[in-house]
Amino acid sequence: MFRIDFNKLRFLVCDDNPHMRRILRTLLHSFGAREVYEAEDGATALEMYSHYVPDIVITDWAMPIFDGLELAQMIRQPESKGNPYAPIIMLTGHSEKRRVTVARDAGVTEFLAKPISAKGLYQRILNVVANPRPFIKTKTYFGPDRRRNTNSAYMGPERRVGEKHEVLQQPSLLDKARSSI
Amino acid sequence: MAKNSAKDIEVKAFATHHVITQPNPLRKVLRRVEEKDMDDPVRRAEQALASLSGEFKDWMAIEVQRLSTAWTAVQKDGFTKKLRDELFHAAHDIKGDAATFGFPSAAGIAESLCRIIEHAPDLEKVPAELFTHHINAILAIVHENTRLDSLSVSAELSRRLRKVADDYLANVNRDRPEHLEVILAPSIAPVE
Numbered sequence: 001m002f003r004i005d006f007n008k009l010r011f012l013v014c015d016d017n018p019h020m021r022r023i024l025r026t027l028l029h030s031f032g033a034r035e036v037y038e039a040e041d042g043a044t045a046l047e048m049y050s051h052y053v054p055d056i057v058i059t060d061w062a063m064p065i066f067d068g069l070e071l072a073q074m075i076r077q078p079e080s081k082g083n084p085y086a087p088i089i090m091l092t093g094h095s096e097k098r099r100v101t102v103a104r105d106a107g108v109t110e111f112l113a114k115p116i117s118a119k120g121l122y123q124r125i126l127n128v129v130a131n132p133r134p135f136i137k138t139k140t141y142f143g144p145d146r147r148r149n150t151n152s153a154y155m156g157p158e159r160r161v162g163e164k165h166e167v168l169q170q171p172s173l174l175d176k177a178r179s180s181i
Numbered sequence: 182m183a184k185n186s187a188k189d190i191e192v193k194a195f196a197t198h199h200v201i202t203q204p205n206p207l208r209k210v211l212r213r214v215e216e217k218d219m220d221d222p223v224r225r226a227e228q229a230l231a232s233l234s235g236e237f238k239d240w241m242a243i244e245v246q247r248l249s250t251a252w253t254a255v256q257k258d259g260f261t262k263k264l265r266d267e268l269f270h271a272a273h274d275i276k277g278d279a280a281t282f283g284f285p286s287a288a289g290i291a292e293s294l295c296r297i298i299e300h301a302p303d304l305e306k307v308p309a310e311l312f313t314h315h316i317n318a319i320l321a322i323v324h325e326n327t328r329l330d331s332l333s334v335s336a337e338l339s340r341r342l343r344k345v346a347d348d349y350l351a352n353v354n355r356d357r358p359e360h361l362e363v364i365l366a367p368s369i370a371p372v373e
Contacts, residue, residue, distance in 0.1 A: 002213055003212050005209075008209065009207070031222045087207075092277070097366055114278070115277065115278070128207070134201060137199040139197075
């Protein structure tokens with residue numbers, strides 16, 4: 001069995017509703033987290049994201065200045081200096097399937113519809129910690145692989161095309177620095 | 182902590198996309214433990230949440246006051262974008278929070294109200310009673326919680342208001358298939 005050492009994780013919680021922030025803080029602290037940073041709008045959250053470099057972001061959808069969807073899109077910038085790969089859990093009162101699709105296409109890792117429960121939140125965190133998905137970059141998308149399962153019986157058109165892949169090993173920053181001297 | 186160095190990141194290039202893999206940056210927080218040593222973080226969190234529950238009624242009162250204030254403003258000045266957004270946001274917060282705060286029927290009614298605001302083609306043409314019945318029902322459930330919830334009256338009220346709202350929305354959106362599809366789609370919210 002696996003246990004998550006929550007005390008080694010840093011969370012950023014973004015929700016404009018102070019009651020929901022209090023509930024999230026209570027749940028995360030009781031899981032064992034020590035570092036929980038809070039923002040009440042998307043702009044503050046983005047600033048805190050750059051400053052504190054959280055391991056996991058939990059964000060509401062509807063917020064002032066810019067919303068959780070825009071926050072996810074700003075974090076998922078492949079060329080950004082910050083970390084574009086952090087798991088993003090969207091916790092929202094929106095409960096329509098099309099919203100899940102929109103959130104997924106913005107690069108959100110997990111979707112959790114309110115009402116919040118300790119179990120639901122724990123499962124989402126466990127999933128992003130234990131089962132991270134590869135990232136996909138296309139002309140229009142950068143984020144976790146939106147295919148969670150391989151369907152061998154799939155009969156439709158292939159939306160991802162291409163022959164054998166070519167592996168591009170990213171040079172380390174150290175190597176880059178050495179080569180530029 | 183949760184960031185690998187660039188050399189750990191492997192990029193596989195395909196014709197239309199790149200697949201980027203890296204060692205799990207959060208692997209260090211996962212620890213294998215014996216079952217006997219496994220505690221129950223969910224139970225601990227539920228207990229912590231229960232210890233907060235004494236405050237839920239006050240929090241709910243604040244949320245419904247927001248809703249009531251937003252509706253009063255709409256009645257005075259009409260559905261301007263700002264007032265429409267304030268009313269929607271207040272209802273949306275109740276939809277998301279009320280079940281956690283112990284008012285699941287209020288959450289259901291707030292959801293119905295959100296759907297009206299989101300999908301009615303012209304809010305000025307929505308019968309005012311449709312709004313007032315929803316808002317008054319939420320106020321009544323929160324202020325008279327013990328009596329109404331114990332008698333399941335609030336659940337029945339929620340069900341009926343949702344039916345009236347859905348019938349109205351289905352009728353006014355009969356020529357707007359994209360809205361109709363959303364209105365008729367099932368919710369993905371966890372069942373209480």
